[in-house]
Each structure stands twice: as structure tokens, then as C-alpha cells.
Amino acid sequence: MSFFMLGMLILLAGGFVSLCVGRRPVPASLFGSASAVAGSLLAVIPSFQVLIRGVSESWQTDWTVPFGSFYVQIDALSAVFLIPIFGLSAVAAVYGATYLLAYREKNLGIPWFFYNLLLIGMALVVVARNGLLFLVAWEIMSLSSFVLVTFEYERPMVRQAGLIYLIAMHIGTAFLLVFFIVMGHQAGSLDFTKLSGTSSSVANLLFLLAIIGFGTKAGFMPLHVWLPYAHPAAPSHVSAVMSGVMIKTGIYGIVRTITLLGTPPAWWCWLLILIGVSSGILGVLFALAQHDLKRLLAYHSVENIGIITIGLGVGLLGIHRNSPLLAVLGFTGGLFHVLNHAVFKGLLFLGAGAVLHGSGTGQLDRLGGLLKRMPWTAFFFLVGAIAISGLPPLNGFVSEFLIYLGVFKNAPGGGLASAVVALMVAGSLSLIGGLALACFAKAFGIVFLGLPRSPLAQHAHEADWTMRFSMAVLAALCLLLGIFSPAVVLVFQHVLPEIIPFDVSPIQKELESASAILQHFVFASLLLLALTGAFTVLRKLLLGKRSVRQAVTWDCGYAQPDARMQYTATSFAQPLTDLFRIFLRTRKTISLPEGLFPADSSFHTESSDISERYLYAPVFQWVGLLLSKLQWLQHGRLQIYILYIVLVLWTLLIWKLM
Amino acid sequence: MNNIADTIMIFLVLTNLALLGVSRLGTCIRIVALQGAVLGLLPLVSSGGHVEWHLYFFSAVVVGFKGMVFPWLLRRTLKEVKAQREIEPFIGYGTSIALGTAVFVLCMWLSSRLPLPKEPPSMLIVPVAFFTIMSGLFLIISRKKALTQVLGYLVMENGIYTFGAAIVERQPVLVELGILLDVFVAVFVMGIAMFHIHREFDHIDTDQLSRLRT
Numbered sequence: 001m002s003f004f005m006l007g008m009l010i011l012l013a014g015g016f017v018s019l020c021v022g023r024r025p026v027p028a029s030l031f032g033s034a035s036a037v038a039g040s041l042l043a044v045i046p047s048f049q050v051l052i053r054g055v056s057e058s059w060q061t062d063w064t065v066p067f068g069s070f071y072v073q074i075d076a077l078s079a080v081f082l083i084p085i086f087g088l089s090a091v092a093a094v095y096g097a098t099y100l101l102a103y104r105e106k107n108l109g110i111p112w113f114f115y116n117l118l119l120i121g122m123a124l125v126v127v128a129r130n131g132l133l134f135l136v137a138w139e140i141m142s143l144s145s146f147v148l149v150t151f152e153y154e155r156p157m158v159r160q161a162g163l164i165y166l167i168a169m170h171i172g173t174a175f176l177l178v179f180f181i182v183m184g185h186q187a188g189s190l191d192f193t194k195l196s197g198t199s200s201s202v203a204n205l206l207f208l209l210a211i212i213g214f215g216t217k218a219g220f221m222p223l224h225v226w227l228p229y230a231h232p233a234a235p236s237h238v239s240a241v242m243s244g245v246m247i248k249t250g251i252y253g254i255v256r257t258i259t260l261l262g263t264p265p266a267w268w269c270w271l272l273i274l275i276g277v278s279s280g281i282l283g284v285l286f287a288l289a290q291h292d293l294k295r296l297l298a299y300h301s302v303e304n305i306g307i308i309t310i311g312l313g314v315g316l317l318g319i320h321r322n323s324p325l326l327a328v329l330g331f332t333g334g335l336f337h338v339l340n341h342a343v344f345k346g347l348l349f350l351g352a353g354a355v356l357h358g359s360g361t362g363q364l365d366r367l368g369g370l371l372k373r374m375p376w377t378a379f380f381f382l383v384g385a386i387a388i389s390g391l392p393p394l395n396g397f398v399s400e401f402l403i404y405l406g407v408f409k410n411a412p413g414g415g416l417a418s419a420v421v422a423l424m425v426a427g428s429l430s431l432i433g434g435l436a437l438a439c440f441a442k443a444f445g446i447v448f449l450g451l452p453r454s455p456l457a458q459h460a461h462e463a464d465w466t467m468r469f470s471m472a473v474l475a476a477l478c479l480l481l482g483i484f485s486p487a488v489v490l491v492f493q494h495v496l497p498e499i500i501p502f503d504v505s506p507i508q509k510e511l512e513s514a515s516a517i518l519q520h521f522v523f524a525s526l527l528l529l530a531l532t533g534a535f536t537v538l539r540k541l542l543l544g545k546r547s548v549r550q551a552v553t554w555d556c557g558y559a560q561p562d563a564r565m566q567y568t569a570t571s572f573a574q575p576l577t578d579l580f581r582i583f584l585r586t587r588k589t590i591s592l593p594e595g596l597f598p599a600d601s602s603f604h605t606e607s608s609d610i611s612e613r614y615l616y617a618p619v620f621q622w623v624g625l626l627l628s629k630l631q632w633l634q635h636g637r638l639q640i641y642i643l644y645i646v647l648v649l650w651t652l653l654i655w656k657l658m
Numbered sequence: 659m660n661n662i663a664d665t666i667m668i669f670l671v672l673t674n675l676a677l678l679g680v681s682r683l684g685t686c687i688r689i690v691a692l693q694g695a696v697l698g699l700l701p702l703v704s705s706g707g708h709v710e711w712h713l714y715f716f717s718a719v720v721v722g723f724k725g726m727v728f729p730w731l732l733r734r735t736l737k738e739v740k741a742q743r744e745i746e747p748f749i750g751y752g753t754s755i756a757l758g759t760a761v762f763v764l765c766m767w768l769s770s771r772l773p774l775p776k777e778p779p780s781m782l783i784v785p786v787a788f789f790t791i792m793s794g795l796f797l798i799i800s801r802k803k804a805l806t807q808v809l810g811y812l813v814m815e816n817g818i819y820t821f822g823a824a825i826v827e828r829q830p831v832l833v834e835l836g837i838l839l840d841v842f843v844a845v846f847v848m849g850i851a852m853f854h855i856h857r858e859f860d861h862i863d864t865d866q867l868s869r870l871r872t
Contacts, residue, residue, distance in 0.1 A: 638864060639748065643799045657771040 001057045004074065004127070007043025007086075008120055010035055015116035022109020029097045032112025036093035036119060043123060044086035047079035054494035058129070067190045068132035072124070076494040077259070080335055081126045081252045084342035085245045088474075089119050092244075095350050095470035096237035099357060103152075103235075111151050111235065117144040118241065125249045131180035131190035138176065138249075142169040142217075145246060148238045149230045161226075161233035168226035172216030176253075179209040183260075195260050203261045207268055210257040211275070218250025220309070221279040222611045224302045228286075231298035232362065236353020237470075239294060243301045244346035248338050251308055255335075258312075259499055264320050272313030273421070277428040280306025282610075284435040285580050288442070288573045289607035293352045293362040296443055297345070300388060303432060304341045308334045310425055311403045317421065318406075319500055323414075327500045328510035329406030332492045337399035340481060344387035344396055347474035351381035354467055355447060359460035364569035366454040367447045373460045378448040380471040385440035387478045390433045393525025395481035400429055401521065402489070402514060435576070442572045451563040483522055486515040570605050577607070585610055662703045663780035669696055670786050670820070671762065674793040677813065678754040681743045683805055687732045690809050690816075694724025697816055700823050716834060720819075723838055728812065728845050735849040736805060739856040749800040758793060765789045783820060790817030804855060804862040808848045815841050 014035015021027045050056055056075035063070045074082065093115070100108055121141030128134040146169070150162035183206060184190040216223045227247075231239045254272075258264065283302030290296040311334025318327025354377040355370065356362050371378045387394035404426055411422035452458040463471075481488060489511060496507050555561040570577075577584055586607045593601040633644075673693040680686055698721035701713050749757070762785070769784035778784060794814025798807050819837075856862050 639799045642795065646795050646799065654768065657768060 001046055001059045001072075001074065003045040004043045004123075005059075007039040007041075008123065009039075010042060011039035011116040011120050014039065015113040018112040018116075019109040022107040022113075025101055025104045025108045028108040028112055029100055032108070032115065033093040033097035036112075036116055037090045039116070040086035040090035040093070040119065044083060046074050047082040047086075050074050050076055050079045051083075051491055051494060063130075063133070065132060067184065068136075069130050069191060070133060071129040071191055072127040072133070073129045074127055075498055077252075077255065077498045078126045080492075080495050081245075081248060081338070082123060084248070084339050085119070085122050085126065088244045088342050088346045089122075089241055091470045091473050092237040092240045092346060092350065095240075095353070095467050096235065098464055098466045099237055099353060100235060102357060106151075111148055111238075114144040114147040115238065115241075118148065118238075118246070122246060122249055126252055129192040131184055131192070131195075135173070135176065135180060138173060141246065141249065142166075142173065145230075145234075145238070145242055148242075149234045151235055151238070152233070158233040161229035165226045165230040168216055168223070172213050172223075175209050175213035175216070179206060179213055182206060182209070192256075192260065200265070204265070206261060207257065207264075210254055211271070214250040214253035214257070215275070216250070217253070218247050218305050218309075219279070219302050220275050220305065221282050221302065222615060224279070224283070224305075225609060225612050225616060227301055228290075228295050228298045228609065231301070231349075232292055232294035236294070236349055236356060239297075239353070240346040240349035243298065243349055244342040247301060247305060248308075248342065251305070251312070251334075251338060254309075255312065255331075255499060258316060263501070264316050266317075266320055269313050269317035269320050272309055272316055273425065274313075276306045276308070276310030276313055277424060278306070279303070279309060280432045281428055281435075282583060284432050284439060285577075285583055286607060286609065288435060288439045289577050289584050289586060289605075291364050291569055293355060293364060293367075293443065293447065294349070295362075296364075296439070297348055297352055300348075300436065300439070301341075301345060303436065304337065304345065304388070307400060307403070307429065307432065308337045308341070310429065311335070311337060311399070314403060314406055314421065314425060315499070319502075321417075322502075323410060324500070324502055324506040324510050326406050326410050327502065328496060328507055329402050329409070329514060331496055331499055332489060332511065332514065333399050333402035333406065335492065335495065336402060336485075336489070337396075340387070340395040340399050340478075343474055343477045343481060344384045344394070347380060347384035347471060347478065348388065350467065350471050350474065351377055351384060354463035354471070355381075355460075357467070358463060359456045361454070361456050364443070364446045367452070367457045367460075368450045368563065368566065369448070369452040369457060370460055371448040373457075374448075374462045376468050377463055377471065378444075380468075380475045381448065382444060383475040383478055385444050387482075389437040389440050391437070392521065393482050393528055394478045395485070396478075398482055398485040398489075398518065398521070400433065401518075404429060405514065405517065438573070438576055442569060446567070446569045446572065450566045453563050453566065453568075482525065486518040486522060489515045489518060583610065585613075663700070664782055666696055666700055666703065667780055667782035667786045669693075670790055670816075674790055674813070675755055675758055677793060677797065677809070678758045679751045681747075681751060683736055683743060683803065684733070686744075686806065686809055687729050687736065690812050691725050691729035693816060694728065694812070695721045695726075697819060698724060700820065719835065720838065723842060724812075724816075727842065731845055731849050732805065732808065735852055738853050739805070739862055744801055744803050744806055747801045754796070754800060758789075758796065761792050761796070762789050765792065783823070787817050787821035790814070790820055793817070802863045804848075804852045804864055807864065808845060808852070811844065811848075812841070 014031055018028045018032035018035070021031065046057055054076065056073055056078075058071070058073035060069060060071040096111075096115070100111060118141060121137050121139075121144055124137035125134060125141055128137050146162060146166050149165050150158055152158045153162070180190060182202065183195050186202060187195045189195070211220070212223065216226075219227045227243075231243055234242060280303050283299050283304075283306055287296050287299035287303060290299060311330050311332075313330070315327050315330025315332075315334060317323075318325065318330055352362065354374065355367065358374055358377070359367060359370065361367065383394065387396040390396045390400045407418075407422040407425045410418050412418075452460075462468075493504075493508055493511055496511070497504055500507060552561060556565065558565065577586060584607050586605050589602070589604040589606075591600070591602050593599075635641075670693060673689050676689050677686060680689065698717050701720075702717050747754075765785045765788040769788060772784060774784065791814050794810045794812070794817060797810030797813060801807065801810070815837075822834075852862050859866070
């Protein structure tokens with residue numbers, strides 16, 4: 001615990017130092033990133049100890065705030081979240097050190113200070129064991145990330161994104177506030193150890209509040225509206241941290257709630273699975289229709305949160321039905337995917353940042369041909385794309401595979417419900433995987449292959465070494481987490497007993513059998529890697545003696561093909577987006593070429609979010625209309641406002657003394 | 659003892675009512691100064707015979723600030739802004755006095771219901787303290803000139819001070835002096851602000867200032 005606290009202090013101190021020298025960009029970046037790296041690496045040590053030994057560490061001290069106590073604890077569940085938080089943040093800080101230097105004219109102390117504060121907030125959220133401390137940490141996290149999102153506040157789009165983010169976060173926090181008040185009212189204390197064993201109707205209410213409150217942060221499908229705005233607006237290393245780990249605190253909140261609320265009724269499990277399926281499928285569909293690289297990645301966060309939630313739902317169903325198999329594989333799959341998603345989504349956002357940094361645009365239709373100009377970035381992005389599509393031998397495959405394994409093994413002999421779960425989960429996971437693959441074929445193909453579609457892409461330059469180093473670390477982790485998955489899965493033996501109220505021995509047994517199956521996978525993937533390597537060497541050898549000529553791939557029979565004749569992002573995805581147009585509701589603006597000598601013609605598509613258009617826009621309009629009825633209260637005269645205050649105070653006093 | 663405290667209280671009520679009915683700003687400043695100076699004597703009276711040396715010191719400081727420094731600062735501002743009287747207040751002078759009397763009755767009733775930690779030196783102290791706070795707020799709400807608002811603020815502070823003298827056994831001198839310093843800074847800053855407002859807009863009418871908002 002002392003290492004953890006020391007790490008927090010370094011983060012705080014480094015943030016302040018960076019703030020003090022903020023006007024000078026190089027020292028500010030240096031202090032900020034160095035303290036973020038040092039603090040993270042120190043603070044992560046206790047998490048590894050806890051995961052290996054299986055003994056949790058806690059620290060408690062009084063706090064003068066009513067109902068609050070400064071009670072923190074690192075147990076195995078916290079550790080599983082702390083490791084990606086600190087790991088990804090450290091790597092992203094190295095990346096940010098040079099990435100932010102592109103904004104030399106700004107005060108760089110501010111983003112670094114709030115970056116460190118964001119880390120502190122996230123870590124405290126995960127270790128807090130008191131409701132009030134949790135909410136304070138939650139707010140630190142939300143507000144500091146808001147400042148980071150609005151870093152480029154000169155752009156109107158960024159300001160709008162910041163506003164949407166701020167509102168969404170506080171609606172979520174409002175639900176959490178009610179959640180903790182109801183819970184604390186039941187238990188008489190806000191310490192997590194005393195919160196348990198409520199009646200079923202209250203537990204149902206609490207569960208729904210948690211789903212909405214934490215789901216807003218995590219980005220469940222109708223609550224995700226802030227994600228596609230905030231992620232593209234933030235600087236790329238911050239997007240990586242936000243998408244990779246910050247939204248996972250929502251998942252952590254739901255898992256922690258499950259441990260506090262006791263035995264789940266069946267509908268909780270089905271609700272989680274349904275949320276997971278809808279977030280997963282709709283997330284990837286909307287990703288497919290996007291034109292902006294970072295916005296596309298943001299929708300993939302929704303998709304992956306969906307996959308994680310499916311895992312949690314399956315695990316919860318296991319608890320409900322007393323099935324260690326489902327519980328172990330579901331939760332292991334879900335939580336492992338938390339770690340995996342942090343790694344590959346972090347990698348992809350850093351890659352997108354390198355593209356943005358090198359070319360100056362994230363619009364897919366203005367990029368192209370970057371493979372030749374940014375070979376390293378292209379390679380790392382490809383690794384991330386393979387991982388996120390859930391393909392072996394990388395880590396994304398493993399966690400999805402565990403969930404598949406759970407539902408398939410459970411399907412025979414479990415009655416109708418088991419079959420339905422198997423069909424629903426396996427069916428939707430494979431649909432998500434397939435669509436994700438299509439989406440990243442599009443993203444990688446449009447950005448890195450073909451010819452540059454604009455002068456910006458023409459003059460793109462490779463990222464410098466700190467950015468490449470960060471991406472290399474994450475890419476290596478993608479492979480290592482896949483190759484060493486049998487060992488990583490066994491680490492969960494201390495985590496699962498925190499969530500699953502069964503005996504330890506069946507949990508252990510299930511994990512060992514899963515680990516054994518994964519060993520086959522590792523063997524196959526090593527074979528695949530060896531074969532790929534062998535073929536590459538063979539190709540090199542064969543080509544070595546011949547002359548290699550570069551030519552246009554396919555010119556459609558035109559005499560002078562142009563870069564604009566290539567597939568665009570929209571046309572590449574068009575067969576799929578048309579198939580799912582019932583969900584996407586893409587608006588197309590077409591003016592067709594007419595006459596013998598056609599002049600100007602244009603084609604424009606826009607897939608705005610359905611929940612935004614059909615749910616939030618009407619609701620907010622209605623609220624606005626209602627509130628405008630109260631406008632007569634607002635005169636703009638100071639005297640009247642003071643009168644309001646006086647009237648309220650006196651009414652209260654008289655009412656009290658009556 | 660009680661007689662003197664009661665006399666001070668009745669003096670407070672009268673000054674409050676006078677403030678509600680007077681339109682000339684110079685007179686208002688003089689009334690507030692008088693009120694503050696008399697209030698400065700209250701700790702000497704209400705301590706119950708045994709008077710410590712620091713109370714004398716404290717009394718002197720309060721009388722000095724409220725009776726001399728503040729009026730001097732305000733009068734200087736008044737001279738600079740060349741405003742003579744409150745013109746067209748939101749609530750007229752006659753109505754103000756009538757309302758003030760009604761509020762005083764309300765305050766009497768309230769204080770009869772209010773539980774206190776100890777018996778105050780005079781039964782009038784609590785209602786009068788309430789009434790003074792209310793008068794200050796009333797001045798802030800109903801008058802237009804920025805200078806009157808500062809006076810309202812001072813009157814309100816006088817009320818709080820009276821209340822403190824009523825219910826607190828022995829206030830730490832440091833706390834009292836701290837509050838006094840706050841008020842001093844506030845009056846100082848408000849005086850400067852008013853001067854600048856006047857120089858910029860040629861008046862200190864707050865209702866016209868509210869048009870500045872975008």
C-alpha cells in the first residue's frame with residue numbers, strides 16, 4: 001500500500017511542477033510525463049503482489065466529511081483494473097511527451113496536471129471502499145478528463161464535445177448519488193464492507209441505478225452518446241487512456257455492485273446480456289459507417305464494452321444458476337477482455353494519433369497510401385486491428401474465445417435457457433467479430449493502402465521514436481498476452497472468488513481446464529507465426545534474385561487513373577451499411593450526373609447516431625420547452641435575486657420555528 | 659445594566675426606521691455611522707459588570723472603524739460621484755417605513771420562538787438583531803444607488819454583530835477583529851468600485867447597470 005500512496009504523491013507533485021513550468025513546453029512535458037511514468041510504475045507494484053499472493057491490502061483513516069472515511073483497499077478485483085490503468089497510462093504518457101509538443105504555443109502544464117489528476121482519480125475509484133470517497137474520486141476523474149477533452153477549446157466542435165461529455169457524466173453521477181444514498185440508507189454506513197444484504201426490491205432498484213450510472217461512463221448503447229464526441233476531441237494519448245481504461249471504471253462499478261448486492265435474479269443476467277449484445281452489434285455497425293478515424297475507434301469502444309458486458313452477463317447467469325463453468329468462463333472472459341481492450345484500443349488510438357500527427361487529418365477519405373510513408377505506424381496499427389477483430393494469435397481472440405467456450409460447453413443438457421444463451425451470445429459475438437473485421441479492413445485499407453487521396457496524406461511523416469516506442473510496447477503486449485494466455489488466465493484464481501460466491505475448488509478446476517484448452521490455441525498460433533515467418537523469408541529469398549517493378553494495381557481500364565478513383569471509406573463499407581440500414585438510417589444526399597456532358601455532381605452520406613436523433617434530441621427539446629416557462633423568474637436585476645434568497649431563507653426559518 | 663442595553667436596542671430600531679425613510683445619501687451615511695458607534699459600546703454593557711481590558715480595546719476599535727473610518731471612506735466616495743439623494747427607489751419611503759414596522763413585529767414573534775443557548779442580557783437584543791439584518795437586506799433590495807447598497811451591507815453586518823453579542827458568552831477577539839477587517843476591506847473595495855463605475859458610466863444606478871449583461 002505504501003508504494004501505491006507514494007505513486008499517488010509523485011503523480012500529484014509532478015502535476016504541480018508541470019503546472020508551474022507550463023509556459024515552457026519542453027520542461028512541462030518532461031516533468032509531466034516523467035512523473036506520470038514513475039508514479040504509475042510505483043503505484044502498480046502492490047497490484048501485482050495482491051494478484052500473486054491473493055491477499056488484499058487495505059488502509060483506513062478518518063475523514064472529517066460526514067459519512068465519509070478514507071478507506072482504500074487493493075483486492076484482487078481492484079488489482080485487475082489497476083494494472084491496465086497504470087500500465088496504459090504510463091505508456092500513453094511516454095507517447096504524449098512528444099505528441100503534445102505539436103501544441104507548443106499552448107500552456108502544456110494544464111494538460112499534464114489534469115492527466116496526472118485523471119490517473120489519481122481512476123486509481124482512487126478502483127480502490128475506494130467508501131461511497132463518499134468513491135463519488136469524490138469519480139468526480140475528480142470526470143472533471144479532469146473534461147479539461148483534457150477540451151484541450152483544443154478554440155475549435156467549436158471540441159467545445160460542443162466537452163459540453164456533451166460534461167452533461168452526460170453528471171447525469172450518470174446523479175444516478176450514482178441516488179445509488180449510494182439508497183444503499184447507505186439501508187446499511188447505515190457508506191463503507192462497502194457494511195453494505196450488503198438488502199431486500200430484493202431495493203436490490204432491483206439499486207441494480208438499475210448502477211446500470212444507468214455506471215453504464216453512462218462505460219458507454220452502454222443508448223447511454224454512449226458522449227463517446228463519439230469526446231474521444232475524437234481529446235488529444236490522442238488521452239483518448240487512448242479514456243477509451244482504454246477510463247470507461248472501464250464503469251465496468252468495475254458494475255462488477256463491484258454485483259459483489260455487494262448478493263444473489264442475482266435471472267432478469268439481471270438477461271438484461272446485462274441484452275445490453276452487451278445491443279451495444280456490441282450497434283457499436284460496430286456505427287463504426288462501419290464513420291468517416292473519421294478516431295470517431296470510428298470510439299464506436300469500437302462501445303462494441304468492446306458490449307463484449308465485456310456479454311461476458312459479465314454470462315458470468316452472472318452462472319452465479320444465478322449455480323454453474324461454476326458459466327460463472328468462471330463468463331467473468332474471466334469479460335475481465336480479461338477489459339485488459340485486452342485496454343492494450344489494443346490504446347494501441348489503435350496511439351496509431352490514430354500518429355496518423356493525425358503525421359498527416360494533420362483524421363478524415364478517412366483524405367488519407368491513403370500511408371503504408372509507404374509511415375511503415376512503423378502502419379505495422380503497429382495492423383497488429384491492433386488484428387487484435388481488436390478477435391483473430392488469433394493475438395490477445396483479442398483469447399477473451400472472446402473464453403466466452404464462446406463457456407456458452408458452448410454449457411449448451412448441452414442445460415435446457416432451453418442454456419441453448420438460448422448459447423445461440424444469442426455465440427451468434428452475436430461472431431456477428432460482432434465479423435463486422436469488426438470488415439470495419440478494420442476498411443480503416444486499415446483506406447488509411448494505409450492505395451494512393452494518397454489528398455496532399456495532406458502525400459506529405460505525411462512518420463512518428464518520432466517515443467511515439468513509436470509506446471506503440472511497440474503495446475503491440476508486443478498484444479502478442480504476449482495471446483501467447484501467454486494460459487498463464488494469464490490462471491491469475492484470475494484470486495480474482496474470481498471476490499465475485500463468485502462459490503467454493504474455491506470448482507473455480508480452480510474450471511480455470512485449469514480453460515488454461516489447458518488455451519494451450520492448444522497457443523500451440524496452433526505459434527505454428528501459424530512460424531509458418532508466416534517461414535513464408536516471409538522464402539518470399540524474400542525468391543525475390544532476392546529478380547528485379548522488382550512497382551506498378552498501378554488495377555486501373556479499371558482508364559488511361560490515366562487518379563487517386564480519387566479509389567474506393568472511398570463509404571463505398572467500401574456500402575454493401576454492409578446498406579444491409580443494416582434499418583439500424584443505421586444513413587442519410588444520403590445525392591445529385592446525380594445528368595445530360596450528355598455532366599457537370600457538377602455530388603454524393604454525401606451521414607450516419608448520425610440513432611439514439612441521439614430519436615431519443616435525446618426530443619427529450620432535451622421537451623425539457624428545454626418546459627424550462628423556458630420559468631424564464632419570467634430571471635430578470636437580470638441583482639435586487640430581485642437577493643430578494644429570492646432572502647425570501648427562501650426567511651421561509652425556511654419561519655417554517656422551522658412554526 | 660439592562661436599562662442601558664435596552665436603550666441601545668431602542669436606538670438601533672429608531673436608526674433602522676430612519677434609514678428606511680431618508681432619501682439624502684449624506685444623512686444615511688451619518689445615521690449608519692451613529693448606529694455603528696453606539697453598537698461599539700454594546701460589549702461593554704452586555705458583559706455584566708466585569709469588564710476586561712481587551713473589551714475596552716475592542717470597543718474602541720469598533721467605534722473607530724464604524725463611527726469614523728467607514729463614514730469617512732463613504733463620504734469621500736459620495737463627494738467623487740456627486741450623487742446627492744436616492745431618486746425613485748423601487749419601494750417608496752413611506753411604504754418602506756410601514757413595511758419595516760411590520761417586519762419588526764414578525765421579528766418579535768420569531769425571536770419568541772427561537773431557542774437560545776443562554777439568556778440574553780436584554781430581551782430586546784434578538785428581535786432587534788433580526789430587524790437590523792432585515793433592514794440591511796431591505797435597503798439592498800429596494801434601493802437603486804450602489805452607495806445605499808453598501809450602507810445596507812453595513813447595517814446587515816451591524817445586525818449580525820448584535821446577534822453575536824447576544825448569544826455568545828465571550829467571542830474570541832481575533833474572530834471579531836477578523837470580521838471587522840473583512841467589512842473594512844469590503845467597504846474599501848466597494849468604494850473604489852463605485853468610483854470607477856461612476857467614472858465609466860456617469861452614474862451609480864444599479865438598475866441601469868443590469869443592462870450591461872449580454
